[in-house]
Amino acid sequence: MTRITLGNIGNYFSLVLAIFSLAVLVYFAQQFWSTQNPDFANAFTGAGAVLAASISALVSFRTISIAEEAQKPYPYPYIDTQSRHGLALIKIKNAGGSAAHHVYIEWEGSVPKLRQSSGPEEAEPIHFAGDDAHAIAVLMPGEEQATMLGASHWVAKKIKMLEKELRGQVVFRDIKGNLHRQPFYIETSFFQWSLVDETELLRAQYAVSMIPDALAKINTSLTKISEHTKP
Structure with a gap:
């Protein structure tokens, strides 16, 4: 089950707002195309601004989600x-x-x-x-x-x-x-x-790691040889 976090909630609402803004944008564009009424052009511009803001919010909340995911234990x-x-x-x-x-x-x-x-x-x-x-x-x-x-x-x-x-x-x-x-x-x-x-x-x-042991054995052998070769 997915945990409810700030990033998840923000992603959901930003996505809903973006889809709604896109639908309104298409509607006003179609109305302006058919009627040439400047009021629809103004409404189209406003819907476009809302769509841009919702996309920006979607990116921001997605960044928050990634940061929250990175902070989880794994x-x-x-x-x-x-x-x-x-x-x-x-x-x-x-x-x-x-x-x-x-x-x-x-x-x-x-x-x-x-x-x-x-x-x-x-x-x-x-x-x-x-x-x-x-x-x-x-x-x-x-x-x-x-x-x-x-x-x-x-x-x-x-x-x-x-x-x-x-x-x-x-x-x-x-x-x-x-x-x-x-x-x-x-x-x-x-x-x-x-x-x-x-x-x-x-x-x-x-x-x-075995070199010190080998050197110690060599030293022991040389010491014995030295003792046996003393006059």
């Missing part, structure tokens, strides 16, 4: 394979312009089993913000919460085996306490053809 789940090397995460990010409160996910059908368990092939349901009792208290604009699913290649394999799409609703409340149910769809066709690592950046970052 939490959305997605699967992230770029933030951690070799791992897949599921995240909920608020991409809107205001805080989203009491955020949780209602999956379509049963909860998908995409969380890696202790066994190599065992999978557990995704219990991340999965109900009202485990909801995320608040997500500020641009903020996100995440939990690990498992190794990227393992998650990719399980996603390919899914029999249904990852759909559902994100349930949350806005700053006024109004309840919202926002449908979502997590795109997974990417896992059907992509590599495990989307870019080489993660590999490079991981390799760089």
Whole structure:
């Protein structure tokens, strides 16, 4: 259900006024054409001014509607394979312009089993913000919460085996306490053809992070060699 806002009300009345003004404009133009009465010409000019004003108001209220839409909270789940090397995460990010409160996910059908368990092939349901009792208290604009699913290649394999799409609703409340149910769809066709690592950046970052350990081992080896070569 569409919320009633200043922008929506203004859009509606401006559109009605524009249509009415256009109808009056056409009527007076037709009357002036058939009678050549200057009074109809004056009325035509007035109707034209009202039409121009209503169109200007329509544009202004449309701008207000866009601004109001941008200020709404917009939490959305997605699967992230770029933030951690070799791992897949599921995240909920608020991409809107205001805080989203009491955020949780209602999956379509049963909860998908995409969380890696202790066994190599065992999978557990995704219990991340999965109900009202485990909801995320608040997500500020641009903020996100995440939990690990498992190794990227393992998650990719399980996603390919899914029999249904990852759909559902994100349930949350806005700053006024109004309840919202926002449908979502997590795109997974990417896992059907992509590599495990989307870019080489993660590999490079991981390799760089291993340099201090390698240098420490080299230093230890050189120290031992030095001790054995002393006369």
